Amino acid sequence: MTIRAFSIDGDGTHSQDVPAFAAAIKEAAADLVLVPGNSRVRRSMAAAALRAGAAVDTGIVDVAVEGDMATVRRWVYRQRILAAFSRVARPWVVVTDPALFDEICAKLGVKPETPKLDLAADTHSWMNGRQSAVAGGESTIRPDAKMLFVAGAGWTKKQADGALHLGEAAAAITGFLARSGASLGSSKSLVDMPEAAEAFKFMSHMNQIGQTGSTPRHAKGLATCCHGEEPHVVGWRFIGERRAVNLDANCGWAQGKADVLYVADAFAVMAKVNELLG
Numbered sequence: 001m002t003i004r005a006f007s008i009d010g011d012g013t014h015s016q017d018v019p020a021f022a023a024a025i026k027e028a029a030a031d032l033v034l035v036p037g038n039s040r041v042r043r044s045m046a047a048a049a050l051r052a053g054a055a056v057d058t059g060i061v062d063v064a065v066e067g068d069m070a071t072v073r074r075w076v077y078r079q080r081i082l083a084a085f086s087r088v089a090r091p092w093v094v095v096t097d098p099a100l101f102d103e104i105c106a107k108l109g110v111k112p113e114t115p116k117l118d119l120a121a122d123t124h125s126w127m128n129g130r131q132s133a134v135a136g137g138e139s140t141i142r143p144d145a146k147m148l149f150v151a152g153a154g155w156t157k158k159q160a161d162g163a164l165h166l167g168e169a170a171a172a173i174t175g176f177l178a179r180s181g182a183s184l185g186s187s188k189s190l191v192d193m194p195e196a197a198e199a200f201k202f203m204s205h206m207n208q209i210g211q212t213g214s215t216p217r218h219a220k221g222l223a224t225c226c227h228g229e230e231p232h233v234v235g236w237r238f239i240g241e242r243r244a245v246n247l248d249a250n251c252g253w254a255q256g257k258a259d260v261l262y263v264a265d266a267f268a269v270m271a272k273v274n275e276l277l278g
């Protein structure tokens with residue numbers, strides 16, 4: 001069985017990427033084409049596979065090959081059942097969980113290559129540039145970031161001196177995001193708070209992680225001023241290494257939900273971290 005793996009990151013538009021990905025699939029002439037499911041790939045790979053006459057599956061967490069038979073595994077039914085299946089159709093484009101791409105390639109003994117993606121856009125429209133969907137500012141939700149930084153409601157609570165420190169909290173959070181390139185997540189309590197909406201304009205309900213929020217897939221996560229209650233932490237189920245900073249040594253993170261809990265003042269910790277990051 002011929003297997004090729006393509007490492008695709010960076011930015012690209014759907015109209016440019018679909019013909020370029022399709023050409024790369026055809027040119028690969030492989031039975032199995034592995035690609036990491038980052039946001040760029042997820043946006044265009046299904047259409048490209050259709051155009052290249054390939055089968056495609058996304059959200060794959062494991063691939064096993066035996067002779068001419070490839071079997072992949074994917075979570076289904078809201079991550080309750082791990083299904084294994086295979087296909088006879090070839091080529092078969094297998095879009096993996098981005099965090100598992102390198103591991104799957106190493107297991108199959110395939111070295112990821114960077115395909116040539118310099119085809120002209122197949123479109124009847126002219127494109128004069130691109131603008132972020134977030135009006136007036138930079139997006140704080142970065143699905144491809146290595147790290148998730150979660151801010152909880154503690155940032156808006158009265159601190160040891162009996163006062164609120166909303167401006168200082170906003171500066172600590174945005175300062176860390178700018179220096180680390182992390183994606184910003186939030187607890188429900190924080191994004192539901194009117195005072196947070198006023199002071200933390202860089203976040204909205206779109207940042208909420210958890211049962212009624214999102215379930216991101218970053219390699220690492222750091223929670224600050226967040227209690228780590230179950231409805232929040234279920235949203236962390238795909239986060240690899242988990243750390244938390246909380247004043248309360250008995251918070252939810254201490255109940256086996258984080259690898260490391262720093263029992264400390266997040267204002268002081270993040271000020272020091274931002275200082276060290278320069």
Ligand SMILES: Cc1cc2nc3c(=O)[nH]c(=O)nc-3n(C[C@H](O)[C@H](O)[C@H](O)COP(=O)(O)OP(=O)(O)OC[C@H]3O[C@@H](n4cnc5c(N)ncnc54)[C@H](O)[C@@H]3O)c2cc1C
Binds near residue numbers: 153214231
């Ligand atoms: C049906 C249902 C669905 C829900 N869905 C979600 C969901 O999707 N996502 C979600 O997040 N929640 C969800 N919740 C709410 C969830 O149960 C919690 O209420 C919420 O996550 C608590 O948010 P928090 O930890 O930020 O706030 P709090 O519980 O108020 O905790 C604040 C924490 O900040 C700490 N703190 C304060 N100051 C400092 C400091 N200086 N340094 C360090 N730590 C400090 C405190 O010790 C405390 O632990 C849901 C609840 C229900 C009932």
